[in-house]
Amino acid sequence: MKIFKFFALVLLVSLVSQSYAQKKTKEHRIVFHLSTPDTLAYRALTKQLTNVLAVWPTAKIEVVVHNKGLGMVLKGKSQFEPEIQSLVNQGISFAVCENSLKQQKLTKEQIFSQASFVPSGLVEIVEKQEAGWSYIKAGF
DSSP: OOHHHHHHHHHHHHHHHHHHHHTTTTEEEEEEOOOOOHHHHHHHHHHHHHHHHHHHHTTTEEEEEEEGGGGGBBBBSSHHHHHHHHHHHOOOOEEEEEEHHHHOOOGGGOOOOEEEEOOOHHHHHHHHHHOOOEEEEEEE
């Protein structure tokens, strides 16, 4: 009987420790969707990203920029390059939609060098969600 209680206790401890370990190692993956020309939304986005990183410093975060959101990453027109550089240094990626570039007759050279490019911003968002990433509309 003592052996049975001992094995039951060992089993319980191992289950609890596995559960605790799984919660500690959860990988957070978030895709933010930016499509507005509103500079107040850009400011809100930088604060949102900073707030997420304060709680989850190892979170995988991608900001998908398309449509009128390109204003945030446009050389010579955006004041947000220092904030973007800081966020990139913390592991956040900014993915710019090539379709939006074509529609607005912009080139990749006109976009901050910290950005990467995807063929379609909306397709990128859908693929991230299908892969289990959480979705957040940037701004307010």
